[in-house]
Amino acid sequence: MSHVLSTRSLELAQTLVRMNTVSNHSNLELVDFVRDHLAGLGVRSRLTYNADKTKANLFATLGAGKKAGVILSGHTDTVPWDGQAWSVDPLSAIVQDWPQTDADAERVIDEPRLYGRGSADMKSFIAVALANAERFIESESPFAVHFAFSYDEEVGCFGVRELIADMKDQGIKPLACIVGEPTMMVPAIAHKGVYRFKCCVRGKEAHSSLTPQSVNAIEMAARVIGKLRDMADGFERDEPRYEGFDVPFSTASVGQFHGGIADNVVPRDAEFRYEFRNLPTSDVAKMQKEVVAYAQRAEVAMKKVAPDAGFRFEPICEVPSFLGSAHDAVTRLAQRLAGEPRTTLVGFGTEAGIFKNAGIPTVVCGPGSITQAHQPDEYVTLEQLARCEDFLRGLAATKEIR
Numbered sequence: 001m002s003h004v005l006s007t008r009s010l011e012l013a014q015t016l017v018r019m020n021t022v023s024n025h026s027n028l029e030l031v032d033f034v035r036d037h038l039a040g041l042g043v044r045s046r047l048t049y050n051a052d053k054t055k056a057n058l059f060a061t062l063g064a065g066k067k068a069g070v071i072l073s074g075h076t077d078t079v080p081w082d083g084q085a086w087s088v089d090p091l092s093a094i095v096q097d098w099p100q101t102d103a104d105a106e107r108v109i110d111e112p113r114l115y116g117r118g119s120a121d122m123k124s125f126i127a128v129a130l131a132n133a134e135r136f137i138e139s140e141s142p143f144a145v146h147f148a149f150s151y152d153e154e155v156g157c158f159g160v161r162e163l164i165a166d167m168k169d170q171g172i173k174p175l176a177c178i179v180g181e182p183t184m185m186v187p188a189i190a191h192k193g194v195y196r197f198k199c200c201v202r203g204k205e206a207h208s209s210l211t212p213q214s215v216n217a218i219e220m221a222a223r224v225i226g227k228l229r230d231m232a233d234g235f236e237r238d239e240p241r242y243e244g245f246d247v248p249f250s251t252a253s254v255g256q257f258h259g260g261i262a263d264n265v266v267p268r269d270a271e272f273r274y275e276f277r278n279l280p281t282s283d284v285a286k287m288q289k290e291v292v293a294y295a296q297r298a299e300v301a302m303k304k305v306a307p308d309a310g311f312r313f314e315p316i317c318e319v320p321s322f323l324g325s326a327h328d329a330v331t332r333l334a335q336r337l338a339g340e341p342r343t344t345l346v347g348f349g350t351e352a353g354i355f356k357n358a359g360i361p362t363v364v365c366g367p368g369s370i371t372q373a374h375q376p377d378e379y380v381t382l383e384q385l386a387r388c389e390d391f392l393r394g395l396a397a398t399k400e401i402r
């Protein structure tokens with residue numbers, strides 16, 4: 001099968017990559033561009049904003065009057081590139097088919113690639129969908145296609161929750177959702193959850209010669225961290241394996257720790273951040289309860305010395321795990337459209353679990369490879385974009401979702 005990428009898809013992908021939508025920036029340039037593009041085709045977009053109106057989700061239905069159909073979901077934000085060694089401008093959206101770096105020079109790159117932050121993760125998917133908007137509008141399919149483009153995915157899937165709530169308010173009940181994260185166009189039916197928490201520990205400070213009158217915040221934090229490590233060892237030892245993941249059990253990890261002001265002061269404050277990456281078959285709420293219960297037991301002795309000493313936990317990111325099925329109609333549809341008999345699992349978090357938890361059968365399938373995402377010299381091959389274009393054109397022509 002030969003795959004041909006339309007000029008329009010490539011140009012739109014370049015246009016979107018050139019917009020700086022790192023998660024700590026506004027994404028309105030991109031969202032307004034998509035809104036205006038769709039408005040030119042007579043399609044109205046619904047925007048749902050964050051609290052300070054600097055970012056928005058966009059939801060649009062293509063094929064007015066048709067039955068609700070498949071959502072094409074993508075996030076508009078990207079990770080930053082600070083400190084990364086890029087050989088091209090991350091916003092250049094340059095297309096090249098010759099070696100970029102010395103490391104690359106050892107092998108011949110025989111396929112053209114689109115370079116830039118967000119090229120693989122995941123503006124190209126949005127661009128190819130947008131380039132084929134007229135096809136979705138004019139198709140003879142009885143089903144509409146819905147665009148759901150979110151903000152703040154990379155920092156914890158925050159935007160999409162409002163988008164889904166708004167969709168429900170509007171009484172729109174899509175049949176299925178395809179999340180176009182980079183899977184090399186192989187339908188992915190599961191990923192782990194990602195849950196991050198901050199733990200602030202309050203102790204009681206004292207001169208370090210007077211430890212009995214103090215509560216050492218670092219030492220108490222370390223006890224809870226030790227508990228987390230024991231839990232992680234327990235997952236590795238005891239958890240039923242979920243084969244297919246690189247790490248086939250849940251993990252726990254502490255990512256940051258801050259505490260202490262001087263060698264001779266018992267520290268009053270400490271703070272650390274940790275995460276669970278839970279299997280779709282494991283209960284992350286139970287994991288977190290176990291940590292909190294452990295901390296509460298430790299608090300009893302702390303409060304005897306200082307009544308306001310203790311632990312405070314704060315969730316900072318909650319990306320639910322995703323578990324679809326090879327038997328779901330949307331998975332089989334994605335397999336047919338991609339010409340791909342396999343399914344896969346992915347090691348990264350996506351919005352798929354949030355759509356699935358909202359009652360919408362979901363699959364993850366998009367162009368490019370996650371090994372290029374978040375990396376310097378991120379790229380997607382034009383061959384992958386062409387496959388994506390075939391996939392979406394096939395969707396426009398789909399008369400039945402089964």
Ligand SMILES: [Zn+2]
Pocket residue numbers: 075121122153181
């Ligand atoms: Zn992504």
